[in-house]
Structures are given as structure tokens and as C-alpha cells.
Amino acid sequence: MIKIGVLGLQGAVREHIRSIEANGVEGIIVKRIEQLEELDGLIIPGGESTTMRRLIDKYDFFEPLKQFAEAGKPIFGTCAGLILLATRIQGQDSNHLALMDMTVERNAFGRQRESFEVELDITGVADGYEAVFIRAPYIVDVGEDTEVLATYQSKIVAAQQGNFLACAFHPELTDDHRLTGHFVNMVEESKKSLASS
Amino acid sequence: MSRTGTDRVKRGMAEMQKGGVIMDVVNAEQAKIAEEAGAVAVMALERVPADIRAAGGVARMADPTIVEEVMNAVSIPVMAKARIGHVVEARVLESMGVDYIDESEVLTPADEVFHIKKNDYTVPFVCGCRDLGEATRRIGEGASMLRTKGEPGTGNIVEAVRHMREVQSQIRQVSSMSEDELMTYAKNIGAPYELLLQIREEGRLPVVNFAAGGIATPADAALMMQLGADGVFVGSGIFKSNNPQQFARAIVEATTHYDDYKLIGELSKGLGTAMKGMEMNTLTAEDRMQDRSQ
Numbered sequence: 001m002i003k004i005g006v007l008g009l010q011g012a013v014r015e016h017i018r019s020i021e022a023n024g025v026e027g028i029i030v031k032r033i034e035q036l037e038e039l040d041g042l043i044i045p046g047g048e049s050t051t052m053r054r055l056i057d058k059y060d061f062f063e064p065l066k067q068f069a070e071a072g073k074p075i076f077g078t079c080a081g082l083i084l085l086a087t088r089i090q091g092q093d094s095n096h097l098a099l100m101d102m103t104v105e106r107n108a109f110g111r112q113r114e115s116f117e118v119e120l121d122i123t124g125v126a127d128g129y130e131a132v133f134i135r136a137p138y139i140v141d142v143g144e145d146t147e148v149l150a151t152y153q154s155k156i157v158a159a160q161q162g163n164f165l166a167c168a169f170h171p172e173l174t175d176d177h178r179l180t181g182h183f184v185n186m187v188e189e190s191k192k193s194l195a196s197s
Numbered sequence: 198m199s200r201t202g203t204d205r206v207k208r209g210m211a212e213m214q215k216g217g218v219i220m221d222v223v224n225a226e227q228a229k230i231a232e233e234a235g236a237v238a239v240m241a242l243e244r245v246p247a248d249i250r251a252a253g254g255v256a257r258m259a260d261p262t263i264v265e266e267v268m269n270a271v272s273i274p275v276m277a278k279a280r281i282g283h284v285v286e287a288r289v290l291e292s293m294g295v296d297y298i299d300e301s302e303v304l305t306p307a308d309e310v311f312h313i314k315k316n317d318y319t320v321p322f323v324c325g326c327r328d329l330g331e332a333t334r335r336i337g338e339g340a341s342m343l344r345t346k347g348e349p350g351t352g353n354i355v356e357a358v359r360h361m362r363e364v365q366s367q368i369r370q371v372s373s374m375s376e377d378e379l380m381t382y383a384k385n386i387g388a389p390y391e392l393l394l395q396i397r398e399e400g401r402l403p404v405v406n407f408a409a410g411g412i413a414t415p416a417d418a419a420l421m422m423q424l425g426a427d428g429v430f431v432g433s434g435i436f437k438s439n440n441p442q443q444f445a446r447a448i449v450e451a452t453t454h455y456d457d458y459k460l461i462g463e464l465s466k467g468l469g470t471a472m473k474g475m476e477m478n479t480l481t482a483e484d485r486m487q488d489r490s491q
Contacts, residue, residue, distance in 0.1 A: 008216075009216070009453055010215070010216040010217050010237065010453065011212075011213055011215060011216065011217075012209075012212045012213055012215060013215070013216070014215075015212065031453075031454070046212075046213050047213050047214075047215075047216075047217070047237070048213065048214070048217065048237045048238075048273050048274075050232060050235075050272065050273060051217060051235045051236070051237050051273070051449075054234075054235040054449075055235060055449075055453060058235075058450065079213070080213075106272060107272065110294075111274075111294045111295075111296055112210055112274060112296035112297065112320060112321065113201065113202070113291065113294060113296075113319045113320050114201065115201065115206045115209075115210065116199040116200060116201045116203075116206060117199065117200055117203055117205055117206055118198070118199035118200070132205050132206060132209055133206075134206060134209050134210050134213060135210070135213075135274065135296070152199075170209060173205060173209045173212065174205070
């Protein structure tokens, strides 16, 4: 049985837990670094990326999160979480966890009144997936090892690089649990391979 | 085909603010302090509620210059207040690209009977409530987020506590009612029946409910979180304090770790004087902003 955590410093935490549980897996709200030890995978939820980064630093989550990733455990970043995973952020010199080789642009679709929902095809995961974009970022470009999973209006909105998954929309806000299901599979695979290595 | 302004998009925006603090600011400099301190959004105002109280007269939508200045200063969402029932102020704010509109009793109401029909707008709205009837009427009109009314600009938490407790207690009552009891209850509290049915099913409101109106210290913010608030609005408290930077950070942290008393104790050290605050019984009926709408 695997356990998946949701970084619970700020944002849509409860909804992610619901989506994890809908896939038949235990979800845990993570507020302290010690909790990372018992986890097999972690979701960094949507919220305000500036706020989340400040709280990550304040509670010394930064290094433990990097170590979690280095240990080969999967991380899924949604919306603000995607920004935290990116190596490059347009218009900024600094980045955050820098785990996925990609450039992102914040609030790239505009302000709240431009926020939208649309049906997307996600390669290898789901067709006709209900995606909710809220003041969303998009991925401007990806490195060689990063696979593009979905685009909207030719902008990249979901990508995967090894154990890291990122999307610009909010899989937790609908009853369509297929993308979270894909992450659950990634975590199950990684646990198997970590156990056998 | 993409769709804008849907319930999911508008309510979802408020979901992203959960566990966070929304701060009142009156200029770009304060907005930056708020963002730096970890606020999830700012409310752009001409005057904070305590100053609105002191100034008296009619309080209206802020000068668009101030709202624009704040929007240009920060990357977090920017909210602004329109008068209750003032559809033109609301449309002006929407056209400026404000991320959320507060149809607020802090401003002098433009309509003493009707609220704005908020589901006609692409921009989401937050509204104040004192009980479940008021909460569901606002949701019925299209509010995508709620907050307690409290008593703004007083630095006194007592009314926000009353309103949060009332809403939570009524949700618990509704959850245990039979359908036939529910119709009479809906009539008694003036709530849309269909919404009460939904709340009974899910055991919670269909939108996020923040605390607002009188939060003056980190401990106040934590108290409201313990009572079931999804996050907090802090109005006059921050920039009326002696050290706004430190105060703002302390409120953010107390909201995140609302059950870590040792931490809240540490955060509360040396914050200087919080705003003075007012006793409820010193307010006349006209002074009570919370009673300006139903």
C-alpha cells in the first residue's frame, strides 16, 4: 500500500486528498518535514506560488523536498506546484525547486476573468479530460528529457520528466480523477523499483 | 471550446486562497509588503475600514488609480470592493481586470434591498454573511466565496466569532435534518431550499468561507481557523500596527499553523501594540456595518 502526501502549507489541499482517495490510495496532508519520510510520492498543490515558496523556506522544506526528489520518489506539481518544479521562470532570475527541465510563464493566460475550463487530450492518460485553468501558468519550452503530455492553443500545459509530473490546470477541482490516477501509477512503479534496487 | 466565468472557475479561484491571508492595502508600497509577507491576495482600498469609520460620510468604490497601482505592483490576485447593489461600480472593477470583487457592507450600500446578481459576471464575488440564511442567499445570487461580516475596523473579534459559529452550527443542524424539516427551516432562515439540500448532502458550504471583520492579532487569525474558517481577511489590523512587516508575517504563519500554540506564542512576541480596538456596546445602530444588508 502506498502513501501520497499533499504539501499542506497553503492552497487546494483537501481536494487533492479527495482525488488521491478516489484512486484507492491513502492521502496525507503534509505540514511538517518529518512527515515526508513515510511518503512514497508527493503532490505540490495549486495556490499562490509566491506564498508557498515563502512558507517552504520558513519551515525549512526546501532541502528535504530536494532530497525527496533525489531519492527517486515522484512529485506532481499542479499550477503553482508546476512553477515550483520548473528550472526557469520567465521574467525572473530566480527559480524554486528546479526539478524539471522547462521554462514556465506565470499567470500566462491572463487575470482571473480570463480563467477558463476546457476539454483536453492528455497523451497516454486521458482523452476529453476536464481541465480547469485558474490564473494559470503555461510551459514555454521543455528540455530533451521532458515529455509534453498536453497542449492548449499550442501552449504546453502538462509534461512529465521521469518521476516528475506537472500540469498548469487543476486536476483536483473536478470529479475526473484520471490524471491523479496516472500519478498514483507512477508512485506505485517507483516504489516497486526502489524496493528491488 | 473553452468556457470562462463558470462556477468551477470562479469558486476554484477562492479554493486556491485557502489557508491564506488576504490583506487590505491602500497603495503599491503596502501591497508589496503584503506580498512579501506571504499574503495570498490583497484588497485594494482607498481607506482601511478603521479610517472609513473615523472619516464618516459615504464610502464608495476606491479611485481606479489606486486599484491599478496595486494591480501593477504585485503578481498575487487583487480584490476590490464595490458598494452593495452598485452594478456599475462592479462592472467598472470587472472591466479593469480585478481578480475578485467584494460586494461589501464596509462601503455605504447603494441599494438597501437588492444585492448584485453576481452570476451574470465573469469576475467572481465574495460577500459577507452572519448566518446560514444570509450565506445561502448570497450564493444563490452568485457569490463564489463568503466571509463572515464580523464588525469591520473595530479590532474586536467577537462578531466574527459569532458569525462563524452561527454558520457552522447551522450547517451541523441542516446535516441532521430530514427533508420535510428542511423546507420549514429554509423558510425560517430565508434560505434557498435547493442549496440547503446540497449542504445537507455534503455537510459543508459549496464555496469557501473566510473570516473577516475585527481580526487584530495572530492569535485572532488562528482562533478563526480553529472555528472552521478556510482563511482570513485582515483589514485595519496590519497597517494600523507599529510594525506592519513583522505583523503581516506573523498573521500569515499563525494562519498556516493555527494549532501550534508554541509557535503562535513566539510569533506574538514583541509585535508592539495591536490596534486599540472598540467595544461593541460603544457602537450606535448606525455604526454597525454588519447590519447594513440582509
